[in-house]
Amino acid sequence: MIKLKNSALMRDRCLINGEWISASDGREIEVDNPASGKIIARVPSLTGSEAETAIAAAKAALPGWSRLAAKDRTAILRRWFTLIVENADDLAALMTAEQGKPLAEAKGEALYAASFVEWFAEEAKRVYGETVPAPGTDKRIIVMKQPIGVCAAITPWNFPAAMITRKAAPALAAGCTMIVKPAEQTPLTALALGVLAEQAGIPAGVLQVITGDAKEIGGVLTASDTVRKLSFTGSTEVGRILMAQSAPTIKKLSLELGGNAPFIVFDDADLDAAVEGALASKYRNAGQTCVCSNRIYVQSGVYDAFAEKLVARVAALEVGEGHQPGVTIGPLIDASAVEKVEDHIADALAKGAKLLIGGQRHALGATFYQPTVLAQATQQMKIAREETFGPVAPLFRFETEEEVIAMANDTEFGLAAYFYTENVRRTWRVAEALEYGMVGHNSGLISNEVAPFGGVKQSGLGREGSHHGIDEYLEIKYLCSVIA
Numbered sequence: 001m002i003k004l005k006n007s008a009l010m011r012d013r014c015l016i017n018g019e020w021i022s023a024s025d026g027r028e029i030e031v032d033n034p035a036s037g038k039i040i041a042r043v044p045s046l047t048g049s050e051a052e053t054a055i056a057a058a059k060a061a062l063p064g065w066s067r068l069a070a071k072d073r074t075a076i077l078r079r080w081f082t083l084i085v086e087n088a089d090d091l092a093a094l095m096t097a098e099q100g101k102p103l104a105e106a107k108g109e110a111l112y113a114a115s116f117v118e119w120f121a122e123e124a125k126r127v128y129g130e131t132v133p134a135p136g137t138d139k140r141i142i143v144m145k146q147p148i149g150v151c152a153a154i155t156p157w158n159f160p161a162a163m164i165t166r167k168a169a170p171a172l173a174a175g176c177t178m179i180v181k182p183a184e185q186t187p188l189t190a191l192a193l194g195v196l197a198e199q200a201g202i203p204a205g206v207l208q209v210i211t212g213d214a215k216e217i218g219g220v221l222t223a224s225d226t227v228r229k230l231s232f233t234g235s236t237e238v239g240r241i242l243m244a245q246s247a248p249t250i251k252k253l254s255l256e257l258g259g260n261a262p263f264i265v266f267d268d269a270d271l272d273a274a275v276e277g278a279l280a281s282k283y284r285n286a287g288q289t290c291v292c293s294n295r296i297y298v299q300s301g302v303y304d305a306f307a308e309k310l311v312a313r314v315a316a317l318e319v320g321e322g323h324q325p326g327v328t329i330g331p332l333i334d335a336s337a338v339e340k341v342e343d344h345i346a347d348a349l350a351k352g353a354k355l356l357i358g359g360q361r362h363a364l365g366a367t368f369y370q371p372t373v374l375a376q377a378t379q380q381m382k383i384a385r386e387e388t389f390g391p392v393a394p395l396f397r398f399e400t401e402e403e404v405i406a407m408a409n410d411t412e413f414g415l416a417a418y419f420y421t422e423n424v425r426r427t428w429r430v431a432e433a434l435e436y437g438m439v440g441h442n443s444g445l446i447s448n449e450v451a452p453f454g455g456v457k458q459s460g461l462g463r464e465g466s467h468h469g470i471d472e473y474l475e476i477k478y479l480c481s482v483i484a
């Protein structure tokens, strides 16, 4: 039983067209706590036909919502923001229970999720058009921006709240309606956000939350000609499938996919700051974020000192069930996540890596893994090529700036990269040479609502957050008016 101050937030039904419904065939999905494996809730396993109902409701709600004055959408979204903040403790409790992240991190995510709603509530009023000098005196040229229409979001389990608001808030601010399909591991936070959206006065059909079979619902959402936009966060593999499925209807896409972030420490770095940055970037959410450092490159002159300091900090991390005070590393999401971590470590050790700390399952249970540091990692190891999504820091040694730039860019991914240096000339050279959508200089934490989040190469398409984020939900229309 999850203890909540506001028990109304615990929902076992889906939100379609203002009604809370079960699956018509009664099917359900079991939601477990990754720390214990215990079933904590059951939610509907909706079918494709129920997804069709949601699409029809989103279409019906579109004219009323899109024609509201921007100021009125702002007021409603601001109420949603306030309610998310007021209920942040409960949202955190739900997230820790279904996802595993430590309670303090979960509360941080609830407030991070709210920040997107606040930001886009404000941006709703700033969807500016243009007037363009016409080629002749007889014409006037006006460029306006209009909501793209019915949108869908498919979201992952690692950020059960923020990945929803980062998509839904700009969509609603722009005047679109949206259907959200959360990950099957973390539907409770999504449904709670639906409750708060209703309380905020978001009308029926404008924001709907449906849980169920991902392939079936994803198939219906992508095949629909009514759904004009899909925003997805998750694996590159599923992103490719959704992109292919969206091709027949030429849907607009935002894809926030896998990463393989390099974290580079130069000889001239502030070493203590670099260690703290690496710790935050690598072990946040037990290593389960797409912007987590996956490869830590350390220049020869500071390699041993950096390794020693990092190991000392990792030794102090507290592994445990997320509701326990002081815990900094929770469980991984499921058994297969632990198997992937084990596979990457075994492959690295077989190819010559050296274990500095960790390297074993944790005594607490099947989904817990010891925070790990490996030395002598090389580009030939799986850990250098694939996203580990777990608490493992492999340390690679490098000699020159050119060498490390080549190694950092040697991947099909291009989401986030980090580097530490005190040299201002190098700062510009490296920032410009890294083939990534986001770069942290002397910082291991780069995510916030005001900056554009997104990747290049096979890490995805589009940007979320920032003033760019709302453009993903707008179409440009050009009006040519002949007046003579």
Ligand SMILES: NC(=O)C1=CN([C@@H]2O[C@H](COP(=O)(O)OP(=O)(O)OC[C@H]3O[C@@H](n4cnc5c(N)ncnc54)[C@H](OP(=O)(O)O)[C@@H]3O)[C@@H](O)[C@H]2O)C=CC1
Residues within 6 Å of the ligand: 154, 155, 156, 157, 158, 181, 182, 183, 184, 185, 212, 213, 214, 215, 217, 218, 219, 233, 234, 235, 236, 238, 239, 241, 242, 256, 257, 258, 259, 289, 290, 387, 388, 389
């Ligand atoms: N970029 C990121 O932030 C994330 C990256 N990942 C990476 O992906 C790996 C695998 O994680 P995983 O959870 O399996 O990620 P997935 O990409 O499989 O899942 C993300 C979302 O996509 C849905 N989904 C899965 N398959 C389909 C489909 N065929 N059609 C429509 N929707 C689909 C899932 O639904 P359901 O849960 O119901 O199956 C979930 O809502 C991780 O180890 C990590 O490397 C994972 C999560 C987030």
Ligand SMILES: O=C(O)CCCC(=O)O
Residues within 6 Å of the ligand: 158, 159, 162, 163, 233, 234, 256, 288, 289, 290, 291, 447, 453
């Ligand atoms: O891993 C993810 O996909 C979510 C990104 C977390 C963040 O916004 O920093």
